[in-house]
Amino acid sequence: MVKRNGLWKLTQLRALMKNVQAGGIREKGIQALIVNGEDAHQSEYSTERDQRRRFISGFRGSYGTVVVMYDKALLWTDGRYYTQALSELDPPEEWTLMKEGLLDTPTIAVWLASNLPPKSAVGADANLISYTEWARLHTSLTTAGHCLIPLPENLVDKVWADEQPASTANVILPQSLRYSGQSAGDKVRLCREAMKENNVTVLVVTALDGIAYLLNWRGSDIPFNPVFFAYVILTLKNVHVFVDRSRLSQEALEQLKNENVDPIFHAYADIHVFMKEIVNSCMDQDKIWISNKSSYALHADCGEIKKHTDITPISIMKAIKNPIEIEGMKVSHVRDSVALVKYFAWLEDKIKNTKEHVTEISGATQLEKFRQEQDHFVGLSFTTISSIGPHGAVIHYSPTAETDMPITDKELYLCDSGAQYQDGTTDVTRTLHFGEPTSFERECFTRVFKGQCRLSTMIFPLKTKGNYLDTLARESLWNVGLDYLHGTGHGVGSYLNVHEEPIGITWKPHPDDPGLQPGMFLSNEPGYYEDGKFGIRLENIELVVPAKTPYNHKNRGFLTFETVTLVPIQTSLLDVSMLTDKEIEYLNNYHAKCLKTLKPFLQGAEKIQALKWLERQTLPISR
Structure with missing residues (x-):
């Protein structure tokens, strides 16, 4: 062979x-x-x-x-x-x-x-x-x-x-109003209002997270993303869903009906045939809304008909979380932070006290177990990046049996991880050292923290595009000729994709970014990476909220961030002499919030290790 x-x-x-x-x-x-x-x-x-x-x-x-x-x-x-x-x-x-x-x-x-x-x-x-x-x-x-x-x-x-592996076709389940906060019928109605405003008669939806959001359904066709393979075509009268009906749970069908959506089902593979049919049935004045993010093949199906090619209204609706989704994201991040505190306390004890052998993989496995203890846990939101020393410089490193290394007190440990809960999606990174870091590692860590703090505390006008803020997180690194080669932030879904378009904070042009608005969630994750030696990244999830300012020029409205991740930042890695009074105050206030919020969840003899670790890690710092 x-x-x-x-x-x-x-x-x-x-x-x-x-x-x-x-x-x-x-x-x-x-x-x-x-x-x-x-x-x-x-x-x-x-x-x-x-x-x-x-x-x-x-x-x-x-x-x-x-x-x-x-x-x-x-x-x-x-x-x-x-x-x-x-x-x-x-x-x-x-x-x-x-x-x-x-x-x-x-x-x-x-x-x-x-x-x-x-x-x-x-x-x-x-x-x-x-x-x-x-x-x-x-x-x-x-x-x-x-x-x-x-x-x-x-x-x-x-x-x-x-x-070639077979296609996945897993069961499709409903996302309850308890978590979605808005019925599928209301979402369809809002889409049709946007269609009328833009003089279009057909809306083509191809993004899988957009379809899951619109129908209030969730799936598991793609690892870590609670989505399913389907297309949706909305007209002003009908909702056409292209999916294998055998995959639909009775609960999903009943919920959609109860939320005032009565879809017409088609086979998933019939999308191109139907597209051509609906184009042929359009009148001269009709226009089809199909995002430029959709495939060229679907655009080619449109032929000569007029197209409206902006991002779909679902993209904006999905990015601006409603009050139920906001609350769900907040409480899921509290539970997730409890799991991470348990893990880091457990890991420190293993390395410093018991001298037990913990590797990148066994550490990631233990972290997943702590997450599984939390209410409404569904699964991970991506493969855990558990990386020691030089592996931390591989920005999206994933340990394998061949590369698995022990986590020790001799090198920096970078852990980037997240989970899917029924009420929210999480993504958090912390970098720790369980021994004595070098002065250069300490300086780099401090500059990364300064960048995260700078971005988190920034006040900016309503609908400022994310890439205008990117340099704030890099300033302290740039001042000494350092940088990182990834974006500073990405949108985060509500029990959807951990990387959610169309918002982000990056140096790259982001033409579809509608501008930051209250209710959006983004990551704040500057870093620094020394090839072959170490990696540093700090990542929090931030909620965009209105800012309190003494003035409001031309009633424009000003915004800032509220941090929903509540995991301590290792103060022993900081060079406190490099921090300003404002940065020290910010960190002390953040740690006080971590302690106050998480302490009630860490009561009982079996949680004493995590509580003691949390109390030590949140002690105030000063120069």
């Missing part, structure tokens, strides 16, 4: 590329193939079946795009994954890592335009690329004399063949 290693996969893929019936500029063969790791809904995380980028390259990260040519194979990914990609690309001699985000790294479109042979054809699966990205590639390639063509079948799937 042929060993299906990385070189074999590339060889087979290149053979298929030569036989593609390209049309256009060339009658046969494509000179480059674009492969990403997304599904037909442009999801950030994918099922095993949709991990085409990983299959062909070996790279396991959640972000990146592969370009395969006859003599080259390249991976574009961002700073979260540079180190990881270099260790995973298979075979390494066949691959070139393109470090997205660095000034000297061209975009895929620019690189292809200047490196392809004259009049080349580039192929891609149009179902797996958003309209925005397709249009960008098409413009650049056409201008350079090349062409971009949608392939009739996915070439990676042909190489994968019968070893």
